[in-house]
Amino acid sequence: MRIKEAQQIYRANRAELVERKRKLQEQKKQLEEKRNAAVNGAELFAEEAATLELSIQETNKIFDENQEILDRLTEQYCSVWNAEVTRQQSDVMSESAADMAKIMEVARRIAKGAKVPGKDEQKLMEYSMELYMTAKNMGSMVKKEEQEEYKSLWEEKKKDDAQKYDPQGKAENAAVGFDLPNIELPATESETS
DSSP states (O other): OBHHHHHHHHHHHHHHHHHHHHHHHHHHHHHHHHHHHSTTHHHHTHHHHHHHHHHHHHHHHHHHHHHHHHHHHHHHHHHHHHHHHHHHHHHHHHHHHHHHHHHHHHHHHHHTTOBOOHHHHHHHHHHOHHHHHHHHHHHHTSOOSSOOBOOOSSOOOOGGGSOOOOHHHHHHHSBOSSOOOOOOOOOOHHHHO
């Protein structure tokens, strides 16, 4: 089961449990009013009060179990989300390092007197005009018996090859990493009768 589906199921279950807890608290309040209004109310409504208290405790227990599962699902969701963001940042850093290596290679080629494409020279100038001018000056001092010619180090990137990052989609569609128990709502007094 996917995390998103599990979260929807257990959130709906939590909403039902919250409503159940509200109704039970309302019943408890009404029972206390009856008990206080009647002579010997404590003895007359003792059994009903005990049954109601057990129902409240059972509902609270199930609510806590349901909440624990929701917390675990949220933890897993966040872990998957963070892993995707980390992957994205890593890819950006790797790309930046690769660009830096290309810039240094272009400077080296120019400094040894080779001919590089204008696009590559432009990238070097954008990075550092000082480095570009130093490489050009060194290249002009080299004897040019046979000038090497290089192709561009920056190839056009295809839009289809672009990485797509979707932390939310990855997190929602990841498989739940633990067994999900089946939590049922406790039966109310009216359902058991």
